[in-house]
Amino acid sequence: xxxxxxxxxxxxxxxxxxxxxxxxxxxxxxxxxxxxxxxxxxxxxxxxxxxxxxxxxxxxxxxxxxxxxxxxxxxxxxxxxxxxxxxxxxxxxxxxxxxxxxxxxxxxxxxxxxxxxxxxxxxxxxxxxxxxxxxxxxxxx
Numbered sequence: 001x002x003x004x005x006x007x008x009x010x011x012x013x014x015x016x017x018x019x020x021x022x023x024x025x026x027x028x029x030x031x032x033x034x035x036x037x038x039x040x041x042x043x044x045x046x047x048x049x050x051x052x053x054x055x056x057x058x059x060x061x062x063x064x065x066x067x068x069x070x071x072x073x074x075x076x077x078x079x080x081x082x083x084x085x086x087x088x089x090x091x092x093x094x095x096x097x098x099x100x101x102x103x104x105x106x107x108x109x110x111x112x113x114x115x116x117x118x119x120x121x122x123x124x125x126x127x128x129x130x131x132x133x134x135x136x137x138x139x140x141x
Contacts, residue, residue, distance in 0.1 A: 006049070006050070007050060008050070008051060009044065009050065009051035009052065009053055010050075010051075010052055010053065010076060011042075011053040011054070011055050012053070012054050012055070012073065012076075012119075012123060013054075013055050013056070013057040013058075013061055014054050014055070014056065014057060014119070014120070014121055015057055015061075015062050015065070015066070015120075015121050016120065016121075017041060017054070017055075017056035019120050020054050020119060020120050020121065021043050021054065023098070023119055023120050024043070024045065024052070024054055024119070026096060027098070027125075028045040028052060030089065030092050031047070031078060031080075031089070031127075032047050033045035033046060033047045033052060034046060034047075036051065037051075037053070041055060041056040042054065042055045042056070065121070065122065066121045066122050066123055067122075068122070068123075068124055073123060074124070075116075075123070075124035075125060075126055076123075076124075076125050076126070077114075077125075077126040077127070077128050078125070078126065078127045078128070079127075079128060079129065079130075080127050080128070080129055081129065082129055083104075083113045083129060085127070085129065086104045086113050086114060086115050086127055086128065086129055087104045087115075089104075089115055089127045090103055090104040090115040093115070093117050098117055098118075099117055099118045100115065100116070100117045101116040101117055101118060101124065102114070102115065102116040103115060111130055111131055111132045112128065112129075112130050113128065113129050113130075113131075114126050114127060114128035114129075115127050115128075
């Protein structure tokens with residue numbers, strides 16, 4: 001039986017390709033991705049494990065704005081190594097005037113630390129680290 005070994009890539013359709021390409025160039029560069037594929041209407045960045053693509057939406061797709069809650073993309077979460085990485089990204093987003101929806105902090109309990117933000121089309125993105133506390137050892141063992 002085939003088994004999925006990872007997610008190879010994600011492609012987001014964007015309303016203004018040039019604007020989004022500049023946004024993702026900055027963001028993904030900060031997160032350690034390098035531009036690997038560059039076409040007139042598509043671009044793909046890689047961190048050596050995952051590809052993240054954007055593509056220009058077609059004329060019909062550009063007629064209305066993205067709305068979280070519609071069928072399709074809800075949000076994308078980048079897993080980072082530490083709370084410090086989440087904080088560094090939060091500072092980077094603020095420094096570059098990018099829209100932060102929820103600042104770096106604990107969400108869903110102490111184990112989940114994240115920052116939530118949007119791209120130029122309003123698509124929600126997240127950087128997070130999930131580190132459950134170590135299991136408690138029982139006394140006497």
